[in-house]
Amino acid sequence: MSESEHKQPVSKVAVEVELLDGTTLFCTLFLRANQRISDLLNDDRAFLPVETSEGTIFLQKSSVRRVVLLEQDRRYEGNDPYRLLDVPESIGDEELKGAYRRIVREGHPDRVQAVGLPADFIEFAGKRLARINDAYQRILKRRAAKPNPD
Numbered sequence: 001m002s003e004s005e006h007k008q009p010v011s012k013v014a015v016e017v018e019l020l021d022g023t024t025l026f027c028t029l030f031l032r033a034n035q036r037i038s039d040l041l042n043d044d045r046a047f048l049p050v051e052t053s054e055g056t057i058f059l060q061k062s063s064v065r066r067v068v069l070l071e072q073d074r075r076y077e078g079n080d081p082y083r084l085l086d087v088p089e090s091i092g093d094e095e096l097k098g099a100y101r102r103i104v105r106e107g108h109p110d111r112v113q114a115v116g117l118p119a120d121f122i123e124f125a126g127k128r129l130a131r132i133n134d135a136y137q138r139i140l141k142r143r144a145a146k147p148n149p150d
Contacts, residue, residue: 014070024106027052053114081135100136
Protein backbone atom coordinates (compact mmCIF):
# COMPACT_ATOMS: atom_id res chain seq x y z
CA MET A 1 0.00 0.00 0.00
CA SER A 2 1.38 3.42 -0.89
CA GLU A 3 1.87 6.21 1.63
CA SER A 4 -0.98 8.23 0.07
CA GLU A 5 -3.36 5.28 0.55
CA HIS A 6 -2.51 5.18 4.26
CA LYS A 7 -3.49 8.86 4.60
CA GLN A 8 -6.90 8.51 2.93
CA PRO A 9 -9.90 8.68 5.27
CA VAL A 10 -11.45 5.36 6.12
CA SER A 11 -15.20 4.76 6.20
CA LYS A 12 -16.95 1.97 8.05
CA VAL A 13 -19.40 -0.22 6.15
CA ALA A 14 -21.81 -2.53 7.99
CA VAL A 15 -21.90 -6.00 6.47
CA GLU A 16 -22.98 -9.55 7.08
CA VAL A 17 -20.15 -12.00 6.39
CA GLU A 18 -20.98 -15.66 5.78
CA LEU A 19 -18.05 -18.01 6.32
CA LEU A 20 -17.53 -21.36 4.59
CA ASP A 21 -18.40 -23.21 7.84
CA GLY A 22 -21.87 -21.58 7.82
CA THR A 23 -21.09 -19.04 10.55
CA THR A 24 -22.51 -15.58 10.00
CA LEU A 25 -20.90 -12.44 11.42
CA PHE A 26 -22.39 -8.98 11.60
CA CYS A 27 -19.41 -6.70 11.41
CA THR A 28 -17.92 -3.54 10.00
CA LEU A 29 -15.41 -3.37 7.15
CA PHE A 30 -13.01 -0.48 6.73
CA LEU A 31 -12.96 1.02 3.22
CA ARG A 32 -10.82 3.84 1.86
CA ALA A 33 -12.21 6.53 -0.46
CA ASN A 34 -13.30 5.06 -3.81
CA GLN A 35 -12.62 1.50 -2.60
CA ARG A 36 -15.23 -1.20 -3.14
CA ILE A 37 -15.78 -4.30 -1.04
CA SER A 38 -14.68 -6.41 -4.01
CA ASP A 39 -11.39 -4.47 -4.11
CA LEU A 40 -10.86 -5.21 -0.44
CA LEU A 41 -11.64 -8.91 -0.87
CA ASN A 42 -9.36 -9.26 -3.89
CA ASP A 43 -6.27 -7.36 -2.77
CA ASP A 44 -3.05 -9.26 -2.02
CA ARG A 45 -3.58 -9.55 1.75
CA ALA A 46 -4.54 -12.96 3.16
CA PHE A 47 -6.49 -11.53 6.11
CA LEU A 48 -9.31 -9.01 6.34
CA PRO A 49 -9.60 -6.72 9.38
CA VAL A 50 -13.21 -6.45 10.60
CA GLU A 51 -14.80 -4.91 13.66
CA THR A 52 -17.16 -7.19 15.60
CA SER A 53 -18.87 -6.97 18.98
CA GLU A 54 -15.69 -8.52 20.46
CA GLY A 55 -13.45 -5.87 18.87
CA THR A 56 -11.31 -5.90 15.74
CA ILE A 57 -10.44 -9.35 14.42
CA PHE A 58 -8.72 -10.60 11.29
CA LEU A 59 -10.63 -13.01 9.05
CA GLN A 60 -8.79 -15.26 6.68
CA LYS A 61 -10.14 -14.24 3.26
CA SER A 62 -10.17 -17.83 2.03
CA SER A 63 -12.76 -18.62 4.75
CA VAL A 64 -15.29 -16.05 3.45
CA ARG A 65 -18.20 -17.42 1.40
CA ARG A 66 -20.01 -14.11 0.83
CA VAL A 67 -20.33 -10.55 2.08
CA VAL A 68 -23.65 -8.68 2.03
CA LEU A 69 -24.08 -4.98 2.73
CA LEU A 70 -26.71 -4.78 5.44
CA GLU A 71 -28.65 -2.01 3.78
CA GLN A 72 -28.73 -4.11 0.60
CA ASP A 73 -29.81 -7.37 2.18
CA ARG A 74 -31.82 -9.24 -0.44
CA ARG A 75 -33.26 -12.05 1.63
CA TYR A 76 -36.56 -13.63 0.71
CA GLU A 77 -39.32 -11.05 1.15
CA GLY A 78 -42.34 -13.30 0.58
CA ASN A 79 -44.64 -14.85 3.15
CA ASP A 80 -43.72 -18.57 3.09
CA PRO A 81 -42.46 -19.27 6.64
CA TYR A 82 -40.23 -22.15 5.53
CA ARG A 83 -38.46 -19.97 2.97
CA LEU A 84 -38.15 -17.16 5.53
CA LEU A 85 -36.31 -19.58 7.82
CA ASP A 86 -34.49 -21.14 4.85
CA VAL A 87 -35.50 -24.68 5.82
CA PRO A 88 -37.33 -27.46 3.93
CA GLU A 89 -40.92 -28.30 4.88
CA SER A 90 -39.78 -31.84 5.68
CA ILE A 91 -37.47 -30.66 8.49
CA GLY A 92 -37.99 -32.36 11.85
CA ASP A 93 -39.20 -30.45 14.88
CA GLU A 94 -35.84 -30.51 16.70
CA GLU A 95 -33.92 -29.49 13.57
CA LEU A 96 -36.43 -26.69 13.00
CA LYS A 97 -35.93 -25.43 16.55
CA GLY A 98 -32.16 -25.52 16.08
CA ALA A 99 -32.34 -23.64 12.76
CA TYR A 100 -34.65 -21.04 14.29
CA ARG A 101 -32.35 -20.48 17.28
CA ARG A 102 -29.29 -20.18 15.02
CA ILE A 103 -30.98 -17.56 12.83
CA VAL A 104 -32.14 -15.58 15.87
CA ARG A 105 -28.70 -15.74 17.47
CA GLU A 106 -26.96 -14.61 14.27
CA GLY A 107 -29.11 -11.58 13.60
CA HIS A 108 -30.40 -10.51 16.98
CA PRO A 109 -30.63 -6.71 17.35
CA ASP A 110 -28.55 -6.85 20.54
CA ARG A 111 -25.65 -8.37 18.56
CA VAL A 112 -25.99 -5.70 15.88
CA GLN A 113 -26.08 -2.99 18.55
CA ALA A 114 -23.03 -4.47 20.30
CA VAL A 115 -21.01 -3.99 17.11
CA GLY A 116 -21.80 -0.28 17.36
CA LEU A 117 -23.83 -0.02 14.17
CA PRO A 118 -26.18 2.95 13.67
CA ALA A 119 -29.80 2.87 14.81
CA ASP A 120 -31.15 2.15 11.31
CA PHE A 121 -29.24 -1.15 11.24
CA ILE A 122 -30.56 -2.06 14.67
CA GLU A 123 -34.08 -1.26 13.46
CA PHE A 124 -33.50 -3.43 10.38
CA ALA A 125 -32.36 -6.31 12.60
CA GLY A 126 -35.43 -5.85 14.82
CA LYS A 127 -37.80 -6.01 11.86
CA ARG A 128 -36.02 -9.06 10.51
CA LEU A 129 -36.22 -10.74 13.94
CA ALA A 130 -39.97 -10.04 14.09
CA ARG A 131 -40.42 -11.73 10.67
CA ILE A 132 -38.35 -14.72 11.78
CA ASN A 133 -40.34 -15.09 15.02
CA ASP A 134 -43.63 -14.82 13.13
CA ALA A 135 -42.52 -17.44 10.58
CA TYR A 136 -41.48 -19.86 13.32
CA GLN A 137 -44.78 -19.40 15.19
CA ARG A 138 -46.77 -19.96 11.98
CA ILE A 139 -44.90 -23.21 11.30
CA LEU A 140 -45.52 -24.41 14.86
CA LYS A 141 -49.22 -23.53 14.57
CA ARG A 142 -49.53 -25.38 11.23
CA ARG A 143 -47.83 -28.45 12.65
CA ALA A 144 -50.05 -28.46 15.74
CA ALA A 145 -53.16 -28.24 13.54
CA LYS A 146 -52.17 -31.20 11.33
CA PRO A 147 -53.61 -34.56 12.38
CA ASN A 148 -51.04 -37.12 13.48
CA PRO A 149 -50.75 -39.85 10.76
CA ASP A 150 -50.25 -42.62 13.40
